Every structure is written in structure tokens, then in C-alpha cells.
Amino acid sequence: MMSELRKDLISGRWVIIATERSKRPDDFRPRGAVAPAPEAVGFCPFCEGNEGKTPPEVFSLRTAGTAPDSPGWTVRVVPNKFPALTPGPPPPRATQGIFQSMEGRGVHEVVIENPDHALELGDLPVTHIREVLRVFQMRIRAIECDLHYQYVQIFKNKGKEAGASLSHPHSQIVATPIIPKRVKEEIYGADRLFRVFKECAFCRILRDEEAAGTRIIAKNGHFTAFAPYASRFPFEMTVYPKRHSAFFTDVREDELLTLAETLKHVLTRLKETVNDPPFNMVLHQAPNPALSLKGWPDIHLKSHWHLEIIPILTKVAGFEWGTGFYINPIPPETGAQFLRQP
Amino acid sequence: MKKKILLVEDERALCLLYEEELSKEGYDITAVTDAEAALAKLGEITFDLIITDIRMPGKNGIELITQIMGLRKDIPIIINSAYQSYKEDFMTWAADAYVVKSSSLDELKARIKQLLGE
Numbered sequence: 001m002m003s004e005l006r007k008d009l010i011s012g013r014w015v016i017i018a019t020e021r022s023k024r025p026d027d028f029r030p031r032g033a034v035a036p037a038p039e040a041v042g043f044c045p046f047c048e049g050n051e052g053k054t055p056p057e058v059f060s061l062r063t064a065g066t067a068p069d070s071p072g073w074t075v076r077v078v079p080n081k082f083p084a085l086t087p088g089p090p091p092p093r094a095t096q097g098i099f100q101s102m103e104g105r106g107v108h109e110v111v112i113e114n115p116d117h118a119l120e121l122g123d124l125p126v127t128h129i130r131e132v133l134r135v136f137q138m139r140i141r142a143i144e145c146d147l148h149y150q151y152v153q154i155f156k157n158k159g160k161e162a163g164a165s166l167s168h169p170h171s172q173i174v175a176t177p178i179i180p181k182r183v184k185e186e187i188y189g190a191d192r193l194f195r196v197f198k199e200c201a202f203c204r205i206l207r208d209e210e211a212a213g214t215r216i217i218a219k220n221g222h223f224t225a226f227a228p229y230a231s232r233f234p235f236e237m238t239v240y241p242k243r244h245s246a247f248f249t250d251v252r253e254d255e256l257l258t259l260a261e262t263l264k265h266v267l268t269r270l271k272e273t274v275n276d277p278p279f280n281m282v283l284h285q286a287p288n289p290a291l292s293l294k295g296w297p298d299i300h301l302k303s304h305w306h307l308e309i310i311p312i313l314t315k316v317a318g319f320e321w322g323t324g325f326y327i328n329p330i331p332p333e334t335g336a337q338f339l340r341q342p
Numbered sequence: 343m344k345k346k347i348l349l350v351e352d353e354r355a356l357c358l359l360y361e362e363e364l365s366k367e368g369y370d371i372t373a374v375t376d377a378e379a380a381l382a383k384l385g386e387i388t389f390d391l392i393i394t395d396i397r398m399p400g401k402n403g404i405e406l407i408t409q410i411m412g413l414r415k416d417i418p419i420i421i422n423s424a425y426q427s428y429k430e431d432f433m434t435w436a437a438d439a440y441v442v443k444s445s446s447l448d449e450l451k452a453r454i455k456q457l458l459g460e
Contacts, residue, residue: 043411045435052415053436082429082440110432166432 004331008230010189010201015230016327025338028234028274028313046168048115054078058109059139061131073115074128075135077173080108089148090177107143107152107175111135117168120158122267129260132171136283137249137256139173144249144288149175151183151287154248159278161312171281179287186284187296187303194302202304205229206240214333217340218265222258225266227332227339233314234330235274235339237266239307246286246303263307269339270311278312344370345458346387350380350394350406351422356443360393363447369454377401381409389417391457393450396423396434404433411436418457422450 004017045053051069059077066072085106093102113121113132140152156171157163193201209215209226217225217237225239239262286292286303320326347369351357357373364371374380376398396403407419419437426442428434439453
């Protein structure tokens, strides 16, 4: 069967769905099909009891009466000990001939999702996952008060192949003094499509995905998880809120709980389907509202926050780097079907 | 009494330089060239501070730090590596400071003083 080229509506990116080399989930399971055990806990700076080895916490959810930087926490946020970006107002950009540079100002924090080294985000009770999500909201709000930070990126690297250097479950927050290129591309794409559809492009995609149903993985009253039409990677997933909103901080309390339920479900299904693969989870949202609403007064109508989960099962290689095309050996419809099956 | 520093550095020329420079500052330096020797010395002597390289033959500096943490967590540790990139590894957080190797030892000396409360 011939492969198929598919276009991602928002980014305009093309993907090759290589159906002739279509694989099954078993093809991605490591031989022996045994999930890798978490690394032996010799010493881990994120484990309870080792709080002294991280910089002082900036925030934590902890048992009443316990002191900061001591045991008794459930979610803990610490600044990066050796940060790539340091807080403070960014000075004007410098130029060296035709090249531009600026001081590395920004925020880099680590969200330690739970004190137990062996419990991944998807293994936690739904109410604990909700707490982690609530902490994300709180940190975004706190960081965005400083108008030097134009964009707050929340992401999770799970597993070495996904970029994690420590197996203790954690997410990261990086705030940058500029709006990253990929975020701008998404805004421009959504803006262009808004004019075509006369509505938010993400809302339209969600409606069409739900109508088609073939790529839906899970849904509840507030959220839908599906495999994007032009998925770049096998078992790629995205989670859209049904209620239109550009900013993650707008998610309501009742919605946080259903988001936690959705996340737990899809992460568990991913773990069961492809044997606990490494993955990246990335939050997409509009830039700092205090700034972006000035530059793009209607951004709240066009941008639509969502989560992207990318299992690391294939390698990005020369063709992808050279062309921006991705080759996906599993059609998203097939991936969604496997992820849906209990 | 002189403060005791354990230096773990596989390049002998650097060991000699550090020993000379840090001795001048009034420290008692014990230099070893690999992690196993460092662990053996830790069993014999009570050090006030440890300076370790990361890339070394045998066990690397991060594995060494992990083992030291299993023994005692209260000795300040400075990572002294030629590679800035290792800072991105959260395991380096077990150390108290990260100083990139440079021709000047000023930053290293300042961090030693700070960690020893001098």
C-alpha cells in the first residue's frame, strides 16, 4: 500500500504516514517485554529526606506543621541549582555584526511530582495528579506576574531517551524573555485558520475529530484525547479541553480533576500498550496574557491550550532534520485503536 | 587546624597544580586519581570538603558522589569539570557547587571558602 502525506493544519507541517511499513505495538516493545525498573535509589536529590541537596523550594504542598525544605511534602518546586537561565530583567539585545544575542535571563524550575522515586505521574491517584496540575497553574501565575517573561513552558521528560537525567518523576518549567519560534508559528497558524473557519481552529479540529471518531483515544465531559491527524510519531497523543480557552491558568477546579482523570487514563494506556515507553509531555498555551493580549488583542479567541504527549519510539534522523517532514510508521487511526482497547 | 580537602582528579598535572595552589591557601590536600582511591581515603580520613572531576577512568564523578551520599551527606562537594554541559544532569545537584575548569583557580578558591564558612 502506498504511503500517504498528511498536513498538520495549524503548523502546515507535512508528515509521511508510511502505511506500507505499518507496525504493531509489539514491534516497539523492548525484547523480553519487561518494563525497565527505576534506577536503584542510591542517592537522589529529589527523594524525600534529601531536600538539603536542592536549592530552597519556591513552593510546596506539604503537611501542615512541616517546615519548608524538610520531609512532609507531596509536590515540591525548586529552582534549577545550576540554571541555564537566571532570573532578572533582560537587557537590550546585543549585536555582533549581523548576529544577535542577549543575556540568558529567565526562570528554570523543577516540579518534583511526588516524594516516591518509583511512582510515575500516571501511577499517582487522580487527586494527586490534580495537585500537580494545580501547582503548574500556580507557578505559571506567579512567574507571569513578572512581565519580563513572555512565555512559560511546562514540560515533562520521562526516561533517558526523552531527555530526563534523573528517573525520579518530575516536570520542568522554563520561562523565557522572548516568545519562542514554535509558539509564534502556532499563533500565526491559528490566526490564519481563524479567518478561514470564522472560529477557533482547535475547536473546529476537536469537533471534526469527535465526529470522525477514528482517532479518539478517550473522552469525558471536559477533555478529549486523540491521535492527531498528521501525527509525527507512533502513538502520539494530544489532549484538548472542550471548553475553549487560550490559557492553562483558566482551567477551573472541576476541570482540573477531569484533566487528571484523562491524563491518568492515557498515560496508563500508553504504558500498557507500548511497555512504559519514554515520552515527552508538552503544554501548549498562549504567551503571558498581560503581554500577548496587547500584541494580539484577540489571541484569547484564537489560541487554545492543549497537551501533547510524544512517546519516544522512533529516532528523528537525517530526513527529518533536513526537511521538517516526519515519517510515522503507525497510522494514527491504528495507534488510537490500540490505545483505546482496554 | 588545617582544613582537609580530598581532590579527585585523573590528570596528574592538574593534581599537582591544585595541590600547590590550595596548599598555599592553607589547606591540607589529599589528591587521588580515581573514585576507588577516593572511597578508600574517605574510609581513613575525615575530610572537610571534596573536589571531584566528572570524567575519570573507572567510576565517574557522579557515581562517586552517589556513593559518598550513601555514606554521609554532610561533606560539601564541589564538581570541577571541563564540561559545562554536565550541569544539566540533575545528579550533579548532589554536589554543593559546580565550577568549570579554568586556567584561574579564583572561582574554585572562592567556592571552597564559601562552603567552609571562611
